[in-house]
Amino acid sequence: MNITWYIVLSSLLFATGVLGILIRRSPMVILLCLELMLNAGNLALVAFSRMVGNEQGQVFAVIVMVIAACEVVVGLGLIVAIFRRRLPLNVDDLRELRG
């Protein structure tokens, strides 16, 4: 398969993640959509690394996985903290910081 197929699939997955963030309101599902977007980026990185014939892109993808794990941990901690304070788990209601 050409590298183009992988890149087009990656941009399709990225657009799906953006669409999910635009239409969903639960912070948990928004975190899942962030995972979709990071994974689409990972797919593009690995595909480009195959295209160049160099493994450094794969190392980059592994580092992106680490960052995604950190983001998940902090995000889920925030969700648990929101839940403990009895605030609504809805990003449209959590708008106090907007001023």
Add this chain to the structure above:
Amino acid sequence: MEAVVFFVAAIGALGGAIGVISMRNPFYSVLALIIHLFSLAALFLLLTAAFVAAAQVVVYAGAVMVLYVFVVAYVGGGGESAWEPIPFQRFLAPLLGIALFVELSIAVLGSALKALETHGPDARNGFGDPAAIGRLLLEKFLLPFEASSILLLLAAVGAIVLASRRREVEGEAPSKHSPTRLEGASPSTPHV
């Protein structure tokens, strides 16, 4: 054969992604994301990235998804309201998503990267296996490797601080918080 595997994995990845954004129950969204991650691991294998595929299955589909399942089970999947803060949001958002996809595709296919239409150079024996990745991580990318380990430690400590009970803190200085906040901090009868 390779094309068959690619299309099966691509349909799995795309179907999983659409499942994530369309399921009402967050628990089903997490399950759809697991399908998506396994399909992506198959795609990584097709791209001769064995270590990345293994890390995807073990770390992502294993550890991170267990974390999600625990939090979904703790918080509970509440239904989302149908209230739209922006009028016609349900119709505008897909348009924006399609526009983004078209834009990204044009940007990639319009870039004069000649190697895009090839399979890439012939992969030498052991391309992307754990030995090669490990050597790169410990020789060329030692500093990012160590920085990411410190970042993981910071995230773990931060998550514990964020999600820990605040009763002890509020017990020390109860006058700083209103009684309703103290009431709200007790996790006995949750309601959303």
